[in-house]
Amino acid sequence: MSVVEQYARAHIVTDADDRVDEERGAVRVALRYDPEEDPRAVRVGLPPGPGSREWTFSRSLLEQGLRAPAESGSVRVWPCGRVQAVVEFHSAQGCSVVQFETKTLLRFLRRTYTAAAEPAHSVSG
Secondary structure (H helix, E strand, C coil): CCCCEEEEEEEECCCCCCHHHHHCCCCEEEEECCCCCCCCCCEEEEECCCCCCEEEEHHHHHHHHHCCCEEEEEEEEEEEEEEEEEEEEEEECCEEEEHHHHHHHHHHHHHHHHHHHHHCCCCCC
């Protein structure tokens, strides 16, 4: 099983930031899946700045949230129009709202299912 790492362009808004994100443009967000660490979880790493943090949550939550609003603990995911999805993270430090292109998250999810299906060890003869 292999680790899946993918970078995505996203717009981030935090309640600690009074500027509108569109003024700053998209940022690079890290998406990560490690089936050996936890085959049911994905990670989203927010870039340095307000709201910077790595969040770990259920892969199924991400998948469900692309179709209809879904929530688990401090993470909420929902579709936003036809081509975007929003992932909202809550912590004691505040709230970060991250807007992705849905196709980027779908591509990442497909890669995680492929990685999870790979054999743990390949034997060559």
